[in-house]
Amino acid sequence: MEKHSKQGRRACLIAFIVPVVAMILIFIFRGIFPFGQETFLRTDMYHQYAPFFSEFQYKLHHGGSLLYSWDVGLGINFSALYAYYLASPLNWLLLLCPKGLILEFMTYMIVVKIGLAGVAMCWYLRRRFPQQTLGCSFIAILYALSGYISAYSWNLMWLDCIILFPLIMLGFERLVRGESAMLYVIALGLSILSNYYISIMTCIFMVIYFICLNVLEGIGDARVVGLRVLRFGIYSLIAGGLAAVTLLPEIYALQMTASSDVNFPQTATQYFTIIDMFARHMPFVETEQGLDHWPNIYAGALVFLLLPLYFMNRKIGLREKIVNGLLLVFFYLSFSVNILNFIWHGFHYPNSLPCRQSFIYIFLILVLCYEAWLDRAASSAREVNASFGMAIAFLLVTQKVVTDDAIHFSVFYLSGLFVLLYYGFLYTERTRTKRTHRWTAIAMLVVVSVEATLNMAVTSVTTTSRTAYVSDNQDVEKLVQAVRAEDDGFYRFEKITRKTKDDGAWMNFPSVSLFSSTAYAHCSDFFKRMGMESSTNAYSITGSTPLMNMLMSVKYDIYSEEPQAPGEMGLSYIASSGMTSIYQTEFALPLGYMLPGSALDAWDTHAGTPALAQNSLCEALDCAPVMDSVLGEFYDADYSFTADQAGEYYAYVNNAAVKQVSANYGYTEKSFNNVDRGYLLELGYLEAGDTVTLHSKTEGQSVSADVYRFDYNALRALQDVLQDESLELTSWKDTKLSGTITTEKGGVMMTSIPYDPGWKIFVDGVETDITEVKDTFLGVELTPGTHTIELRFMPQGLVLGGLITVLSLVMLLAIWLITRRFGLLSDGLREYEELTQEDEDADPSATTEHAVVEDDEAAVFEEELQAEDDLNTAAPADGDDATPEALAEDTNGNEDDADLEIIAIHEE
Numbered sequence: 001m002e003k004h005s006k007q008g009r010r011a012c013l014i015a016f017i018v019p020v021v022a023m024i025l026i027f028i029f030r031g032i033f034p035f036g037q038e039t040f041l042r043t044d045m046y047h048q049y050a051p052f053f054s055e056f057q058y059k060l061h062h063g064g065s066l067l068y069s070w071d072v073g074l075g076i077n078f079s080a081l082y083a084y085y086l087a088s089p090l091n092w093l094l095l096l097c098p099k100g101l102i103l104e105f106m107t108y109m110i111v112v113k114i115g116l117a118g119v120a121m122c123w124y125l126r127r128r129f130p131q132q133t134l135g136c137s138f139i140a141i142l143y144a145l146s147g148y149i150s151a152y153s154w155n156l157m158w159l160d161c162i163i164l165f166p167l168i169m170l171g172f173e174r175l176v177r178g179e180s181a182m183l184y185v186i187a188l189g190l191s192i193l194s195n196y197y198i199s200i201m202t203c204i205f206m207v208i209y210f211i212c213l214n215v216l217e218g219i220g221d222a223r224v225v226g227l228r229v230l231r232f233g234i235y236s237l238i239a240g241g242l243a244a245v246t247l248l249p250e251i252y253a254l255q256m257t258a259s260s261d262v263n264f265p266q267t268a269t270q271y272f273t274i275i276d277m278f279a280r281h282m283p284f285v286e287t288e289q290g291l292d293h294w295p296n297i298y299a300g301a302l303v304f305l306l307l308p309l310y311f312m313n314r315k316i317g318l319r320e321k322i323v324n325g326l327l328l329v330f331f332y333l334s335f336s337v338n339i340l341n342f343i344w345h346g347f348h349y350p351n352s353l354p355c356r357q358s359f360i361y362i363f364l365i366l367v368l369c370y371e372a373w374l375d376r377a378a379s380s381a382r383e384v385n386a387s388f389g390m391a392i393a394f395l396l397v398t399q400k401v402v403t404d405d406a407i408h409f410s411v412f413y414l415s416g417l418f419v420l421l422y423y424g425f426l427y428t429e430r431t432r433t434k435r436t437h438r439w440t441a442i443a444m445l446v447v448v449s450v451e452a453t454l455n456m457a458v459t460s461v462t463t464t465s466r467t468a469y470v471s472d473n474q475d476v477e478k479l480v481q482a483v484r485a486e487d488d489g490f491y492r493f494e495k496i497t498r499k500t501k502d503d504g505a506w507m508n509f510p511s512v513s514l515f516s517s518t519a520y521a522h523c524s525d526f527f528k529r530m531g532m533e534s535s536t537n538a539y540s541i542t543g544s545t546p547l548m549n550m551l552m553s554v555k556y557d558i559y560s561e562e563p564q565a566p567g568e569m570g571l572s573y574i575a576s577s578g579m580t581s582i583y584q585t586e587f588a589l590p591l592g593y594m595l596p597g598s599a600l601d602a603w604d605t606h607a608g609t610p611a612l613a614q615n616s617l618c619e620a621l622d623c624a625p626v627m628d629s630v631l632g633e634f635y636d637a638d639y640s641f642t643a644d645q646a647g648e649y650y651a652y653v654n655n656a657a658v659k660q661v662s663a664n665y666g667y668t669e670k671s672f673n674n675v676d677r678g679y680l681l682e683l684g685y686l687e688a689g690d691t692v693t694l695h696s697k698t699e700g701q702s703v704s705a706d707v708y709r710f711d712y713n714a715l716r717a718l719q720d721v722l723q724d725e726s727l728e729l730t731s732w733k734d735t736k737l738s739g740t741i742t743t744e745k746g747g748v749m750m751t752s753i754p755y756d757p758g759w760k761i762f763v764d765g766v767e768t769d770i771t772e773v774k775d776t777f778l779g780v781e782l783t784p785g786t787h788t789i790e791l792r793f794m795p796q797g798l799v800l801g802g803l804i805t806v807l808s809l810v811m812l813l814a815i816w817l818i819t820r821r822f823g824l825l826s827d828g829l830r831e832y833e834e835l836t837q838e839d840e841d842a843d844p845s846a847t848t849e850h851a852v853v854e855d856d857e858a859a860v861f862e863e864e865l866q867a868e869d870d871l872n873t874a875a876p877a878d879g880d881d882a883t884p885e886a887l888a889e890d891t892n893g894n895e896d897d898a899d900l901e902i903i904a905i906h907e908e
Contacts, residue, residue: 014137083196142448172210188236198356284459310368494556592726597748
């Protein structure tokens with residue numbers, strides 16, 4: 001038994017080391033730091049995860065609140081952002097990480113998590129099946145380096161759920177059998193805590209799999225089934241309750257995002273066929289991460305051989321084959337049918353990154369393949385040949401009928417090569433010599449590892465320049481710290497040349513822009529109406545005019561290049577560091593300022609165009625408009641205008657179909673992307689007589705535009721009106737602000753804080769109802785006079801969620817103690833086990849395929865060895881005619897040989 005335990009540890013070690021070494025080799029080849037100056041930042045990891053990790057690390061090191069942050073999006077519920085992006089317990093290791101190594105922390109945390117996914121899968125297989133082989137390490141490697149990981153490994157916030165899923169499955173199977181449910185509860189609770197979104201898919205599958213397990217285990221006794229349902233319901237609710245401290249605030253926060261709307265599809269459509277989908281099991285197929293719906297389901301070319309062997313294997317029960325076959329078909333439908341796809345993704349269509357539930361399918365199909373591997377002795381040589389023939393036939397058919405651009409012609413030949421190698425191993429192993437077993441095991445390990453590593457290298461791990469990403473970071477941080485040392489008030493910064501919308505979080509300064517799935521929908525709508533870039537889950541200062549900067553308390557601008565005509569635009573030079581400079585603008589309002597009720601009503605933010613909406617505010621306050629229209633002319637598909645006087649110019653493209661525009665100045669050209677989002681194009685400072693031509697880069701679309709010159713004199717007049725009665729802060733922290741304001745006539749004090757029900761406003765010590773200014777910002781009605789104002793933030797649902805978590809812990813502990821003492825929730829299942837045993841005694845053929853190890857394990861094991869020796873003596877020479885028993889592996893030999901052989905060994 002010590003030998004078997006040692007082999008188990010080796011299998012888990014292999015399952016960890018091979019994926020880790022594979023990833024590090026890829027990093028070395030790609031020149032990822034510290035092996036070069038590249039970094040593994042891909043899509044959202046570049047734009048969101050790195051900045052949010054930086055903000056989390058900054059808060060941990062500087063003692064900031066984990067409930068709210070001012071560094072992105074004008075201010076945002078950080079507890080919701082934490083729950084969505086940062087809740088993995090492993091992320092708390094950022095306490096030990098210096099600022100300069102955050103990218104490396106993320107990168108190599110991905111590597112460690114991929115290795116842990118292999119360990120979790122290996123551990124599941126060794127506990128699920130009484131027979132044990134080193135084959136579990138091969139299967140675990142394929143799970144850790146699957147197509148899902150190739151496509152989404154950069155999405156490190158999902159990887160915890162991939163690690164925990166095999167543990168959840170093992171605990172769930174124990175629960176249904178009437179054993180301890182502690183593993184299920186703890187693993188599922190951790191999964192929901194780490195990432196609620198992927199856990200939605202896990203929970204959906206648990207319901208489906210619960211039905212399947214009941215069919216497999218037997219549903220004859222209603223009492224037993226009822227008790228299973230009760231246990232499943234109670235323990236699942238407790239698992240959710242354990243994560244309620246992060247889950248509940250997240251649920252409330254997501255109700256304020258654009259994703260809160262549910263539009264159930266009205267008709268069913270199919271994206272592609274099962275043949276198209278199954279073809280993506282081939283190695284080296286380009287992963288899908290865009291808006292197409294292709295599933296990333298690569299799990300090794302070994303699947304093409306072992307899956308047919310599973311369904312042909314006579315040792316595996318028919319009922320099990322039917323249930324698992326239907327599960328596979330259901331997943332194919334889930335990938336292909338729009339309604340099922342919609343349900344799996346939390347009643348939303350994914351915005352890119354399709355089929356996010358495919359890790360469950362990969363797990364399922366690998367488990368079936370492992371079962372076929374365990375029972376391969378029951379497969380005749382004729383069946384192995386048939387499996388190989390079916391695999392090659394499928395590759396030939398797909399080469400003819402599949403036209404997916406992601407599948408290069410070489411993929412079919414490389415897939416055939418690996419299938420041929422695995423077929424050779426399976427056939428050669430049937431010679432049953434000890435030396436053949438040993439070398440087959442080594443060869444299988446090598447080939448599986450090489451295939452999975454090459455697939456990961458070809459289909460994953462894109463890079464970007466680490467040097468470029470961090471090039472100005474130290475300069476910006478130095479300038480921000482210098483400003484804060486001199487000015488301790490509340491204000492925001494604008495970084496003119498941004499790398500991401502979340503630069504404020506990356507470099508830890510209060511900012512306006514945000515790209516996050518927790519972005520406030522009302523802010524996105526307001527930004528778009530006022531001419532700034534926004535989308536479903538983002539809003540940005542791109543397109544912002546000096547008026548909007550003033551309303552949002554933007555006091556300092558950070559430039560990578562010297563600004564044009566800074567004096568004319570109200571900018572004062574402060575300091576420089578390297579190639580970066582910081583300027584102070586004279587147009588910046590405090591956090592709060594008074595608006596007369598009549599002016600608030602007259603301000604029309606739905607005026608039709610952003611320029612009209614901004615001028616509407618000026619008119620409501622009896623000021624001159626800040627946006628002066630400038631006429632231009634059409635030239636074919638282009639629009640051209642000439643500056644009538646020096647100033648800062650903006651253009652608004654009326655044609656919503658135009659996505660890209662270039663502005664030609666005669667001596668240079670400037671490009672604008674995502675123009676269809678409806679933001680103002682910042683053309684910059686022009687001298688009188690300068691001519692600019694706008695050209696559409698969207699095929700078949702012409703530019704229809706309105707051009708405006710910004711009037712700084714009108715802005716100064718508007719600033720005087722608003723600043724006259726404004727909030728003077730006496731203190732401000734992440735979750736609490738205090739100050740005073742004096743108003744002569746009363747009205748609404750508007751703030752530039754996005755509305756969130758977690759905020760409470762106290763006027764003169766009394767909690768006062770919040771006014772939602774333009775359905776976007778916090779405001780409060782004030783009477784004439786001087787008032788003390790206090791704002792406090794507590795995320796909605798946090799207190800209740802914390803209470804539920806504590807109660808769930810207490811309940812789990814109580815159930816554990818009670819069941820440990822009395823077994824109250826297992827009595828019915830124990831009765832079922834007795835009934836099952838009686839059935840087995842009456843009908844020996846009803847026993848399960850994998851016998852449970854008896855108490856006197858050593859004696860049973862010795863008997864099996866003796867019986868196998870007898871069979872070896874009588875084994876026929878012709879493999880085609882050999883019985884399954886005569887093909888069992890030879891388990892004699894010393895301990896070192898046993899560790900290398902792929903043999904069936906009972907679990908200790």
